[in-house]
Amino acid sequence: MTARGVTAGAVAHRLRGSNNEGILAIVLVLLVVGMSIANPAFFTLPTAFSILRSSIVPLILALGVLLVIISGGIDVSFAAIAVFAAYTTVMVFEGDTFGLGLVGAVVSALIIGALLGLVNGFLIARFRLPTLIVTLGTQGIFNGVLLAYVGSRYIANLPDPMAAISTTNLIEVTTAGGHAYLHVLVIPAAILALALSLVLRRTMFGRSIYAIGGDIDAARRAGIRVTRIQLVVYVVVGMMAAVAGMIYMIMGRSANPHELVGGELDIIAAVVLGGASIFGGRGSVLGTVLGVLLIQVINNSLTLAGVPSAWQRTAVGVLLVIGVGVQALAARGTWRARGRLGINTAREVTA
Amino acid sequence: MKTTRPEQSPLDRLNTTVDAGWGRLINRVSPQGGARRMLGLLIMAFALFSVLNPAVFLSATNLQNIALAAPEIGVIALAMMLAMLTGGIDLSLVSIANLSAITMSTLYTTMAAADPGQAERLAPVILLAGLAVGLLGGLINGLLVSVVGITPILATLGTMQVYNGVAVVWTGGTTLSGSPSALTNLGISTVGGIPALFVVFVVVAVALGVLVSRTPLGLRIQLQGANPTAARYSGIASRRILLSTYVLTGLLGGIAGSLFIARNPIASADYGASYVLLVIVIAVLGGTDPKGGFASVLGVVLATLTLQIVASGFTAMRLSAYEYGIAQGLILVVVMAYDEVRRRWARPVSRRPARRASS
Amino acid sequence: GCGTVNDGAAGDPSATGRTSASGTTMVTVVKVKGIAWFDRMDEGVKAYGQEKGIDTRTEGGDDISPEKQIQIIQNLIAQQPAAITVVPNSPEALSSVLAQAKAKGIITVAHEATGIKNADVDIEAFDNAVYGQKIMKSLGECMGGQGDYVQFVGGLTAKTHMEWVGAAHEYQQANFSGMKRVEDPIESTDNETTAYQKAKEVLAKYPNIKGFQGSSGNDVPGIARAVEEAGKEKDVCVMGTSIPSAASKYLATGSIDKIFFWDPALAGKAQLEIARILSTGGKIEPGTDLGIEGYHSLKKLDGYDNVFLGDAAIEADAEAAKKYDF
Amino acid sequence: MPPATPSSPPPPVLAVRDIVKTYGGVTALRGVSLDVLPGEVLCLAGENGSGKSTLIKIISGVERPDSGEIVIDGAGYRSMDPTGAINRGIQVIYQDFSLFPNLSVAENIVLTSAVADRRRFYSDRAARAGAQAIVDDLGLDVDLDTDVERLSVADKQLTAICRALVNDARVLIMDEPTAALTHTEVDRLFAVVERLRSSGVALIFVSHKLDEVLRISQRVTVLRSGEHVITSASQDLDPRAIAQHMTGRELDESRQVTELEPDAGVVLEVERLGLRGAYRDVSFSLRRGEILGVAGLLGSGRTEIAESLFGALPHDTGTVKVDGKPVRLRSIRDAIGAGIGYVPEDRLTEGLFLDKSISDNIIAGSPDQHANRGRMLDRRAVRKTIGGLFTRLRVKAPDAHAPVRSLSGGNAQRVVLAKWLARRPRVLILNGPTVGVDVGSKAEILGILRSEAADGRGILIISDDAPELVACCHRVLVVRHGRIVEVLQGDEVTVDAIREKVAA
Numbered sequence A: 001m002t003a004r005g006v007t008a009g010a011v012a013h014r015l016r017g018s019n020n021e022g023i024l025a026i027v028l029v030l031l032v033v034g035m036s037i038a039n040p041a042f043f044t045l046p047t048a049f050s051i052l053r054s055s056i057v058p059l060i061l062a063l064g065v066l067l068v069i070i071s072g073g074i075d076v077s078f079a080a081i082a083v084f085a086a087y088t089t090v091m092v093f094e095g096d097t098f099g100l101g102l103v104g105a106v107v108s109a110l111i112i113g114a115l116l117g118l119v120n121g122f123l124i125a126r127f128r129l130p131t132l133i134v135t136l137g138t139q140g141i142f143n144g145v146l147l148a149y150v151g152s153r154y155i156a157n158l159p160d161p162m163a164a165i166s167t168t169n170l171i172e173v174t175t176a177g178g179h180a181y182l183h184v185l186v187i188p189a190a191i192l193a194l195a196l197s198l199v200l201r202r203t204m205f206g207r208s209i210y211a212i213g214g215d216i217d218a219a220r221r222a223g224i225r226v227t228r229i230q231l232v233v234y235v236v237v238g239m240m241a242a243v244a245g246m247i248y249m250i251m252g253r254s255a256n257p258h259e260l261v262g263g264e265l266d267i268i269a270a271v272v273l274g275g276a277s278i279f280g281g282r283g284s285v286l287g288t289v290l291g292v293l294l295i296q297v298i299n300n301s302l303t304l305a306g307v308p309s310a311w312q313r314t315a316v317g318v319l320l321v322i323g324v325g326v327q328a329l330a331a332r333g334t335w336r337a338r339g340r341l342g343i344n345t346a347r348e349v350t351a
Numbered sequence B: 001m002k003t004t005r006p007e008q009s010p011l012d013r014l015n016t017t018v019d020a021g022w023g024r025l026i027n028r029v030s031p032q033g034g035a036r037r038m039l040g041l042l043i044m045a046f047a048l049f050s051v052l053n054p055a056v057f058l059s060a061t062n063l064q065n066i067a068l069a070a071p072e073i074g075v076i077a078l079a080m081m082l083a084m085l086t087g088g089i090d091l092s093l094v095s096i097a098n099l100s101a102i103t104m105s106t107l108y109t110t111m112a113a114a115d116p117g118q119a120e121r122l123a124p125v126i127l128l129a130g131l132a133v134g135l136l137g138g139l140i141n142g143l144l145v146s147v148v149g150i151t152p153i154l155a156t157l158g159t160m161q162v163y164n165g166v167a168v169v170w171t172g173g174t175t176l177s178g179s180p181s182a183l184t185n186l187g188i189s190t191v192g193g194i195p196a197l198f199v200v201f202v203v204v205a206v207a208l209g210v211l212v213s214r215t216p217l218g219l220r221i222q223l224q225g226a227n228p229t230a231a232r233y234s235g236i237a238s239r240r241i242l243l244s245t246y247v248l249t250g251l252l253g254g255i256a257g258s259l260f261i262a263r264n265p266i267a268s269a270d271y272g273a274s275y276v277l278l279v280i281v282i283a284v285l286g287g288t289d290p291k292g293g294f295a296s297v298l299g300v301v302l303a304t305l306t307l308q309i310v311a312s313g314f315t316a317m318r319l320s321a322y323e324y325g326i327a328q329g330l331i332l333v334v335v336m337a338y339d340e341v342r343r344r345w346a347r348p349v350s351r352r353p354a355r356r357a358s359s
Numbered sequence C: 001g002c003g004t005v006n007d008g009a010a011g012d013p014s015a016t017g018r019t020s021a022s023g024t025t026m027v028t029v030v031k032v033k034g035i036a037w038f039d040r041m042d043e044g045v046k047a048y049g050q051e052k053g054i055d056t057r058t059e060g061g062d063d064i065s066p067e068k069q070i071q072i073i074q075n076l077i078a079q080q081p082a083a084i085t086v087v088p089n090s091p092e093a094l095s096s097v098l099a100q101a102k103a104k105g106i107i108t109v110a111h112e113a114t115g116i117k118n119a120d121v122d123i124e125a126f127d128n129a130v131y132g133q134k135i136m137k138s139l140g141e142c143m144g145g146q147g148d149y150v151q152f153v154g155g156l157t158a159k160t161h162m163e164w165v166g167a168a169h170e171y172q173q174a175n176f177s178g179m180k181r182v183e184d185p186i187e188s189t190d191n192e193t194t195a196y197q198k199a200k201e202v203l204a205k206y207p208n209i210k211g212f213q214g215s216s217g218n219d220v221p222g223i224a225r226a227v228e229e230a231g232k233e234k235d236v237c238v239m240g241t242s243i244p245s246a247a248s249k250y251l252a253t254g255s256i257d258k259i260f261f262w263d264p265a266l267a268g269k270a271q272l273e274i275a276r277i278l279s280t281g282g283k284i285e286p287g288t289d290l291g292i293e294g295y296h297s298l299k300k301l302d303g304y305d306n307v308f309l310g311d312a313a314i315e316a317d318a319e320a321a322k323k324y325d326f
Numbered sequence D: 001m002p003p004a005t006p007s008s009p010p011p012p013v014l015a016v017r018d019i020v021k022t023y024g025g026v027t028a029l030r031g032v033s034l035d036v037l038p039g040e041v042l043c044l045a046g047e048n049g050s051g052k053s054t055l056i057k058i059i060s061g062v063e064r065p066d067s068g069e070i071v072i073d074g075a076g077y078r079s080m081d082p083t084g085a086i087n088r089g090i091q092v093i094y095q096d097f098s099l100f101p102n103l104s105v106a107e108n109i110v111l112t113s114a115v116a117d118r119r120r121f122y123s124d125r126a127a128r129a130g131a132q133a134i135v136d137d138l139g140l141d142v143d144l145d146t147d148v149e150r151l152s153v154a155d156k157q158l159t160a161i162c163r164a165l166v167n168d169a170r171v172l173i174m175d176e177p178t179a180a181l182t183h184t185e186v187d188r189l190f191a192v193v194e195r196l197r198s199s200g201v202a203l204i205f206v207s208h209k210l211d212e213v214l215r216i217s218q219r220v221t222v223l224r225s226g227e228h229v230i231t232s233a234s235q236d237l238d239p240r241a242i243a244q245h246m247t248g249r250e251l252d253e254s255r256q257v258t259e260l261e262p263d264a265g266v267v268l269e270v271e272r273l274g275l276r277g278a279y280r281d282v283s284f285s286l287r288r289g290e291i292l293g294v295a296g297l298l299g300s301g302r303t304e305i306a307e308s309l310f311g312a313l314p315h316d317t318g319t320v321k322v323d324g325k326p327v328r329l330r331s332i333r334d335a336i337g338a339g340i341g342y343v344p345e346d347r348l349t350e351g352l353f354l355d356k357s358i359s360d361n362i363i364a365g366s367p368d369q370h371a372n373r374g375r376m377l378d379r380r381a382v383r384k385t386i387g388g389l390f391t392r393l394r395v396k397a398p399d400a401h402a403p404v405r406s407l408s409g410g411n412a413q414r415v416v417l418a419k420w421l422a423r424r425p426r427v428l429i430l431n432g433p434t435v436g437v438d439v440g441s442k443a444e445i446l447g448i449l450r451s452e453a454a455d456g457r458g459i460l461i462i463s464d465d466a467p468e469l470v471a472c473c474h475r476v477l478v479v480r481h482g483r484i485v486e487v488l489q490g491d492e493v494t495v496d497a498i499r500e501k502v503a504a
């Protein structure tokens, strides 16, 4: 606990961000520059808006995953919850016999999402089971119940209130490169990101989540109501997944119960890429946003960059490995530097 | 001061004797932790479907089919168990298996085009090449995890896509067919009614069981997973251990690949995608601690068989794949919850229940 | 001692000769359960069963994977149905499990599986090459024979999709020299959102793109959404395989110009009818009439000994598509 | 040490009655009762595993007693829960700290009280201010913004102390708060304790350092095997008496060093060793059979020297010879290969595999030595090693398959020791070998070290515990600011000399 060494190292540490956000931002910028050089068509407003648009759903899902990961868990059932909540809602509102409109639909999806999240939370908090196992199990259950008992058909036309937003844009610009549309649903995504960031940093609830992720037994000893907070976390994640599911179907202008599920690992990858620790207790909204953007930029620009279709899977994998590899090496470097300064914990990494 | 106690009825007495005898029997064969629990479940599942639809479920064909389908999943699940033993995970296993199957198939068809007899004679070489590809895939994972220091879930998620992408490019997306007849024959032959592939699976499992619980390397792998820092301070070369582990999982992936083409003489980039999450379920059901340090080979083998039995039982009952998905999820959750409740019941107040060391 | 997995019931008398109509079971294994296409096939399968008094049903995995189909068929063999008909995810992957089925005396019929081994008959709704050419003919006409276009496939591993786009590309090179395919086939992973995103990238990369050809049922709706958002529904021709229900709203706005398909219900019936004929000792030959629309006079595909073609392709524009309710 | 007022004793703030607690088959507490009065320090003494921590966990609501009662301000409870305890003014410094490794020091300090206050919002600035106040109060030099996981054990302990003090506790329980602290910090802590006591706070203090116990407390309660042995006023006790109550036998803490053989060779020779930012010009030699102590303040670089010799923190300059041969020490494996073993200071994270069996822990450092020619673990050899070490180190455990987590501190430490002895190293370095180990065990461990040295090993002991160094070291090196400033030998090795040179 000395003030020694609070010099260049500290400045670098600040810039790097507590979860490597700085490095991630640099990787992102380099990638954008690289893509733009490879194909000038990349560096245009339409592309930017398009990437933002395609980031909406992954971002909301990732924010939910972030919450779980910070609390020391991992969730692979959120995509199943998203589809379950949104598809069921669409089924119910197909005729919109109740005339409840969009608000009613969203509320219904939120309730379903919350209930499914509650199932996860109950199993995890009550039985203290490993989260991976619980969510792996509930993923199968939710998906199976949806397809076996709710419905498995592709619904081509959404209920009117939902269909109406499908084509609503926030900003429409016509540039030399063509039309650029920013979808109106970036607003809820942005609001959720901001709100979550505030909750995580400024409320005791948020800090308790970090504490639980840091050491769950210490959290219990500190009087934090671990069971309740875990329950709330999974309910909130369920609700966020429901929102993402609704947005996914609205933007896709159809309801397909076979979609979304299967992409869980990519979302988790984005969150971990964003600096969240798989072991819990670390992670930030900013990092997650950057992680999601990075993956979307990669996914959305390979054709533009001239990568042949057959090679795209490989390219995504290679870029992912490079992205996390750079981060891992950078983290290693600073550990080593710190080890040199003699600050005590560098031990486990200086082999 | 004697409280009157009702005389024990003969039935009760019988029950107690039977219980005691059963308990002794259980203790005699007593597998531990995951293995014990899976054994119970396996017997239950088997009994259930035997009663519900004996004609189909108990038919020789059906039992053979279970034994035929289990090996490829089981070997990958064992590999997953090994990765999880170090506290990691290997999502690239299926991609590695496919890549190795593709290698073998390509080598075989190329050679067979020139000289079919020669290609058959060189079957062992082809098999070795396939295993080498698995090894190489594992080596890359191992380097990423141990030297570069990437979290296993991300490293292998990345390489999963890379290996899969390479397979797509290599095959142009088509399904290759062709496999040395030595392998194909193995795929359809039986030993005493038991499919040869199942025998291969059992051999692999036994070898792995010995490795994990009876060798210095196995002990080091367990310790590395249990506490990496303490492992380092005990002189365990963490990097080398992680590297060996992932090389080994890669090799098992290669073996799974050869099981793929032994069972069906084809190789493609997209075979077995559904196994990725399934094998995690199996590993965990079998008693693997996802946090590392604890696993049971026997448990994983039994878990593989149990899920196969449930799957075939469900088809025999004409239940849909969705309902099987639900059952699979329920089994996982219920078994784990039951386990936890029982453990807490046995030690009602211990906050950090001491875990059994088993392997 | 040693043996093979096919030993068990090879000589089992009960395995064969279950030709009496009552008590006969035939199972259709589809690529995946619960999507509209195979729901429609299920309708056909059920209807056929009722007509003929046969116990028919469809089975399928909960996602598109070859290994699940293998598993299902393997489990079915134990149930000894008279016939298994299958729409394979990967024809090659099924060859050995179908061999097992045959060894137990089960009739095997495939659909959408040209080149499949160990199926007694493979019935195709049409000649894949002809179908691809048909799409390209319409697309070329729509584009006026000029301009850049791209092709989408559900997966680079999807054999039929690759055959369609391959034939279409060759047809274009031979007949529309003013047109140019500017990318290798693009993979949509059979996912509408992916198709949409890839289409947007294409639109950005090639502002002058004039045509899209889709292969999986999800391709054209996804592409159409991108085209519509770019306000190019008048400038770009979008055509390909899809089903009327999924395409209807885009057909209405003109962002999809024409869709191509065949009726899965009829295809399901055709498979079962072939299985029934074979199981009663009949033969499938060029010219066989299955009594099902589009399958009145089967053709044999050159180069294969078990592939028969129907003439069941349907093409539909906005107006024509309204007639179909699937 | 002001005596507690004998006239009318105030009613106890906290009392426990007949607490019984079992873990599986182990009975940790068998009917323990005690009172704590406001304005007194009550010390809990007892051997490792005598149930001190368990009693504390029951009071703080972390564990639930099987039977018995907890009485706070006259109201009786069957059990507590953490929030309830905190709300009733009970604060605990746990033996394992129970800090949040991922949060900053400041947040760790204030979080518990914020939870107890049922705050809804959290402000970094307010947290920092609150933490700063308490840190200033204690006169500590602490970087509040560092994450706790980057702290040394001592700093973690200081953080845990700060956290307990930030609340206005009415009962403050400290489970071995000084285990990792050096003299100066202990003095500061005791000043705070004294101040709290005089303002009416009741304190329960657990320590194995008996001189500390007597210095700070008014009353001492001794537990033995989960049973209450005696509660007595401190002035009626001396260390020897307490130890006797604890162990039921006489203990000897006097200096016992055997004369080294005149021709005993040098087993470890360190020349001009240096590591930038940590230490430099470190030269010394260690002879076969010698026990060499290293004393120094927190941050003096002792740990770094030891870790460099173990290859965990490779040195920049200088050379090291083992048995006269120069060795390369770039990694831990190098060091182990050269015959150097190291018992780290943080045994919970660095020394032990808590959920693994005792037997796995013991052979963790030497699996290859226990392999037969077929590269298989030789179970007979393993059993033999473990059996031998169990008796030699007198490990108290039901059997070798029990997880180490179920052991008490002293026994756990013996397991770490056993791990190294199983390898038969040439040089054994021990960092705080008796931290958190009771006097009985401590004497035994020192005895073990003496006999290991007599076997021809060279032993290097780093310790804050001057009496311990005096009891067994032939020579003591004093480290200050990363350099060896003094070598005490023979008659110079006294508690006073060490304390004086270390602090100079």
Ligand SMILES: Nc1ncnc2c1ncn2[C@@H]1O[C@H](COP(=O)(O)OP(=O)(O)OP(=O)(O)O)[C@@H](O)[C@H]1O
Pocket: B350, B351, B352, B354, D023, D024, D026, D027, D028, D046, D047, D048, D049, D050, D051, D052, D053, D054, D055, D095, D405, D406, D407, D408, D409, D410, D436, D438
């Ligand atoms: N979670 C647990 N499970 C099983 N046994 C336990 C557990 N916690 C403590 N014990 C046992 O209870 C007894 C009392 O342990 P406790 O930690 O209270 O001792 P202590 O007096 O604090 O020892 P030390 O001085 O080493 O800290 C010991 O025998 C210990 O092994």
Ligand SMILES: Nc1ncnc2c1ncn2[C@@H]1O[C@H](COP(=O)(O)OP(=O)(O)OP(=O)(O)O)[C@@H](O)[C@H]1O
Pocket: A001, A002, A004, A341, A342, A343, A344, D152, D153, D154, D277, D278, D279, D296, D297, D298, D299, D300, D301, D302, D303, D304, D481, D482
């Ligand atoms: N000569 C020095 N020059 C610069 N920094 C030093 C020097 N000596 C020690 N330090 C610093 O003091 C801090 C505390 O070190 P540390 O606590 O590991 O010392 P220690 O004496 O080994 O402690 P312990 O009492 O835990 O054994 C470290 O940041 C270390 O780099």
Ligand SMILES: [Mg+2]
Pocket: C232, C233, C234, C235, C236, C237, C238, C254, C255, C256, C257
């Ligand atoms: Mg148009």
Ligand SMILES: [Mg+2]
Pocket: D052, D053, D054, D095, D175, D409
């Ligand atoms: Mg204790």
